[in-house]
Amino acid sequence: MRRETILNAVLYLAMPVAAALAFAMDEPFLITLITRAAIFALAAVGLNLALGLGGLVSLGHAAFFGIGGYAMGILAHHAQTYSPMIDSWIVIEGTKSMPVIWLVAIVTSALTALAIGALSLRTSGVYFIMITLAFGQMFYYFAISWPAYGGEDGLSIYVRNSFPGLNTLDPMQFFVLVFVILSAVLWWMGRLARAPFGLALSAARQNAERVETVGLGPFRLRLVAFVISGAVTGLAGALFADLNRFVSPTMFSWQMSGEFIVFIVLGGVGRLFGPVAGAMLFVLLEYLLSPLSEFWLIYVGAILLVVVLFARGGLIGSLAGREVAHD
Amino acid sequence: MTEPLLHIDGLYKAFGALQATDGVTLTLLPGEIHALIGPNGAGKSTLIKQIAGGVTPDAGRVWFKGQDVTALSTQARAQAGLGRTFQISSLAMEATVLQNAVLGALGRAGSVWRFLRPVMRDAALVAQAQAALERVGLADHAATRTAELSHGQRRLLEVAVALTLKPHAFVMDEPMAGLGASGSKRMTTFLDGLRREAPILLVEHDMDAVFALADRISVLVYGKIIATGTADEIRADPLVRTAYLGEEDVA
Numbered sequence: 001m002r003r004e005t006i007l008n009a010v011l012y013l014a015m016p017v018a019a020a021l022a023f024a025m026d027e028p029f030l031i032t033l034i035t036r037a038a039i040f041a042l043a044a045v046g047l048n049l050a051l052g053l054g055g056l057v058s059l060g061h062a063a064f065f066g067i068g069g070y071a072m073g074i075l076a077h078h079a080q081t082y083s084p085m086i087d088s089w090i091v092i093e094g095t096k097s098m099p100v101i102w103l104v105a106i107v108t109s110a111l112t113a114l115a116i117g118a119l120s121l122r123t124s125g126v127y128f129i130m131i132t133l134a135f136g137q138m139f140y141y142f143a144i145s146w147p148a149y150g151g152e153d154g155l156s157i158y159v160r161n162s163f164p165g166l167n168t169l170d171p172m173q174f175f176v177l178v179f180v181i182l183s184a185v186l187w188w189m190g191r192l193a194r195a196p197f198g199l200a201l202s203a204a205r206q207n208a209e210r211v212e213t214v215g216l217g218p219f220r221l222r223l224v225a226f227v228i229s230g231a232v233t234g235l236a237g238a239l240f241a242d243l244n245r246f247v248s249p250t251m252f253s254w255q256m257s258g259e260f261i262v263f264i265v266l267g268g269v270g271r272l273f274g275p276v277a278g279a280m281l282f283v284l285l286e287y288l289l290s291p292l293s294e295f296w297l298i299y300v301g302a303i304l305l306v307v308v309l310f311a312r313g314g315l316i317g318s319l320a321g322r323e324v325a326h327d
Numbered sequence: 328m329t330e331p332l333l334h335i336d337g338l339y340k341a342f343g344a345l346q347a348t349d350g351v352t353l354t355l356l357p358g359e360i361h362a363l364i365g366p367n368g369a370g371k372s373t374l375i376k377q378i379a380g381g382v383t384p385d386a387g388r389v390w391f392k393g394q395d396v397t398a399l400s401t402q403a404r405a406q407a408g409l410g411r412t413f414q415i416s417s418l419a420m421e422a423t424v425l426q427n428a429v430l431g432a433l434g435r436a437g438s439v440w441r442f443l444r445p446v447m448r449d450a451a452l453v454a455q456a457q458a459a460l461e462r463v464g465l466a467d468h469a470a471t472r473t474a475e476l477s478h479g480q481r482r483l484l485e486v487a488v489a490l491t492l493k494p495h496a497f498v499m500d501e502p503m504a505g506l507g508a509s510g511s512k513r514m515t516t517f518l519d520g521l522r523r524e525a526p527i528l529l530v531e532h533d534m535d536a537v538f539a540l541a542d543r544i545s546v547l548v549y550g551k552i553i554a555t556g557t558a559d560e561i562r563a564d565p566l567v568r569t570a571y572l573g574e575e576d577v578a
Contacts, residue, residue, distance in 0.1 A: 104499050194445040196433050203419040210417050210427075212380070214434025214492060215405035221439070 004320035008273040011118035012186075014280065018176050031171040032243065037283035040179045041238045043183055044263040044275030046232025051261070052270030053193055054225040055205030058134030059257050060116065063139045064230040066252035068237025069111055070143065073155040073247035075101050098163040098177075106202055109228050109234025117226035120236025121219060122157060133254055140252035161242055168242070178239055182276075185232055190272050191226075200224050233260070262300070266307055268314030277315045330393070331356050332496045332526055333409075338377055338387035340550075348384065349550035355496060358529045359576045360518065362537045365547035366570075371530050372414060372500065374547065378528070379411040379498045405434065409548075410494030410525070413538070414501045416481035418473050419511035424484055425469040428456035431491030459490040463517065469484060483514075487490040496525050503533040515539055538562075 012042065015034055024028035035264050043065055050056040078085045082273025086092040095101060120131040144152050162166045168174050192198050204211045204218040241247045259277075259282070267278030282300065289296035311318035331354035340348035347370040352413055355361050365371055378380035380401030389397045396404050404550060405411070418427050429446060431508055432455040433439055447453060460466045463483040468476065476484065483562045490495060502518070503511045518527060522542075531537050538558045543556040546567050554564045561567055 023539045091346075126541075131481045188442075191443050191445070194447065195443055196439050196446040196449070199422070199426060199430060199446045203422060203427075206419040206421055207417055209381075209401075209413070210419055210430070210488075212401040213405055213411050213413075213417065214488065215402055215432045215437070216434050216439055217402050265552075327523060 004271070004273075004316060007316060007320045011276050011280070012275050019172065019179075028078070028171040031175050033287060034170065035175045035178050035243055036240075037280045038175070038182050039243060040238050040263060040283065041276040041279035042178070042182045042185060042239065043180070043233045043236035043277055044260045044267075045189055046229050046234075048229075048264050048270065048275045049189060049192070050222075050226050050229035051264055052274065053198060053205065054201050054220060054222055054229075055222035056121070056230075056258045057261070058132040059127050059129045059225070059261070060120075060134070060136030060313060061230070061250050061255060061260050062137045063116065063258035064109040064113060064233040065237035065240065065256055065260075066139055066249070067109045067144065068234035068239075069236075069241035069247045069251040070149065070155075071105040071234070071269075072101050072107055072161065072238040072241040073157060074149055074257075075104060076157045076161055077149065077155050089221060096159070096161045098161045098168070098242070100240075101161055102235055105234045105238035109237070110231040112234075113227045113230025117223045118293050121222050121226065133257070135251060136254055136257055140249055140254070143249035143252050150248070152249060154246060154250075155317070156242070157245045157247070160245055161322060174243070174256060178243075181235070181239070184319060185235075186272065186276070189253045193272065197221070197224070198218050216217075262304060264314075266314055268306060271313070271314065271316045274314055274316050281315065328404070329356055331390075332392060333378070334388075334390040335374075335378060335529065336388045336390065338384045338389070339373070340373055340377060340382065340384045345549050351387070351547070351552055353545050353552060354414075355526050355528050355557065356542075357526055358522055359542040359560075360522050360529055360540045362531055362541035362544045363547055364531065364537055370550040371546045371547055373550075375411075375498060375500050375530060379408055379409055384474065393542075398465070403495075405492065408495035410489035410492045410497045412482070412485040412489050412497070412499045412502055413518045414504065414530070416478075416485055418481060418484060418488070420472075420474040422473055423469065424460065424465055424471050424473055425453070425456055427473055427484055428469075428487050428491055429460050430454060431459070431488040432456045435492045436483060456487075459487040460484075462490060464513070465488045478508060480512050482506060486514075486517075494525055497521070497527040497529075499527055500530045501532060502529070503531055503536050511536060543557065 015038055017030050019034045047061045050058050075094045076096055076321055079096045084091050084093050116135045120128055123131055149155050161254060162168060163177060166173045200211060201221045204221050208218040237251060263275050263278030263282055266281055268274030285300050289299050307314055335351060338348050338351045351374060351376050356483055363371055373382060377384045388395055389543050391407055391574060395533035396407060396484060398534060429452050432452040460469055465480065465483050482505060486502055503514055507515055511533055518540055543555060544558060544561045546551050548570045553566050553570060554561060
């Protein structure tokens with residue numbers, strides 16, 4: 001078996017094992033912390049499709065994360081205040097049902113990614129980074145100045161949304177739910193990278209001219225990748241909001257987008273489990289270092305610097321060696 | 328006369344004051360190898376890009392299989408059946424040799440919007456790719472990372488990828504470059520047979536290969552075609568002798 005496969009299995013199992021230990025020790029806070037890592041991992045797994053496989057350095061993925069968050073916040077807000085969301089010739093009620101919220105989060109963030117991608121993918125390199133950043137900030141300032149849903153203060157949701165057959169307020173049950181979603185998405189992303197679409201997308205990253213010369217369109221490949229990527233990050237946003245039972249404009253902030261990139265770079269760009277490793281490491285560092293110093297991010301910065309300078313393949317790259325070509 | 332497969336009609340292209348393409352007209356007939364030669368800076372690469380896509384001419388038309396493709400993208404021209412190889416290898420370097428060839432087969436099949444089944448387990452695509460690799464003699468390197476290939480092997484892979492497209496015409500930009508003497512000879516033999524499948528517009532610096540292969544040769548100097556004819560006619564042409572071959576070199 002390849003070393004990366006073993007490493008992936010270890011990383012994958014680390015989360016449920018740690019959660020089970022925390023459960024046995026009766027430490028619900030730790031379970032919530034692990035859930036947080038899993039949700040961050042999911043958001044970054046989404047970004048990794050665009051960034052790692054597609055080579056599209058998006059500094060605006062917080063837009064999708066925030067849209068997912070606000071999809072949850074707005075729907076749940078209307079449900080908890082018993083006020084219909086739209087009340088004109090058509091009446092749309094809020095909802096506390098997670099599956100419905102997820103669907104709305106996925107669809108709205110996918111549509112937004114379609115619009116943002118269609119405009120920003122006409123550029124490349126630094127311009128692409130700047131345009132995605134600008135779109136992200138647009139959403140951030142919009143959320144701040146939109147009073148209907150809390151503006152700067154955000155929205156509190158009193159009770160976690162419901163999933164049929166589960167008590168979602170129980171940290172362990174909510175973790176299992178998140179973990180199952182993360183697993184399903186990881187499984188799909190693993191398949192996607194090897195599917196015809198994945199080969200073409202990765203070839204478009206390496207050499208767009210090559211892809212055009214065999215009659216395929218790099219723009220459309222990238223746009224589809226960007227939409228899937230945004231939808232996954234949007235779903236993570238809905239889960240994140242549900243974890244905190246709180247949504248605020250910071251979910252849209254460019255620091256959030258930056259953190260997703262940090263997860264990927266820490267873990268390993270383009271590696272299936274890179275974002276998982278990065279998010280776990282980040283949350284772990286946050287947990288261990290933040291009590292020591294208010295400026296704990298300085299240490300994270302130093303670690304990131306070391307990774308970028310000396311371990312180009314990130315955590316996975318330095319532990320599992322250079323990537324071998326698939327199959 | 329048979330209908331030309333590729334008809335370049337009065338192309339002009341200027342970059343600022345530089346007239347890179349200055350009224351070029353040429354045809355590619357079924358079954359032929361038409362070589363395009365010229366000194367460095369004659370505008371060969373610019374001309375190739377106007378034919379295969381990438382550079383839009385200021386004036387003039389490119390007809391392919393009776394269809395005006397002047398306004399079409401590289402991608403659309405490839406779909407129409409124009410197979411192209413590059414002067415500087417243009418491949419997915421991190422992918423394996425086989426994956427590059429499969430990408431070609433995938434492009435031809437047009438079945439890229441599939442998101443679940445592994446492409447390298449698609450027996451039909453892999454078989455086409457492997458067949459193409461075998462034809463150029465790269466079958467033993469199928470699992471090699473493309474970046475690890477020698478310069479000459481990359482040229483072969485370029486040709487193999489073009490083969491997977493089963494094109495109606497080839498546009499090849501210096502396929503012999505970097506092949507070495509024996510490799511160049513093998514490629515010459517290969518292209519000689521390939522013309523029966525689809526005609527080749529061949530840009531090449533290797534004069535032995537050009538004179539051995541070409542049914543017709545066009546000489547491009549300063550963006551203008553100064554002569555078109557058989558190998559013997561070109562050898563004898565006084566304009567070509569002064570402009571390109573260098574008088575003292577011609578016996």
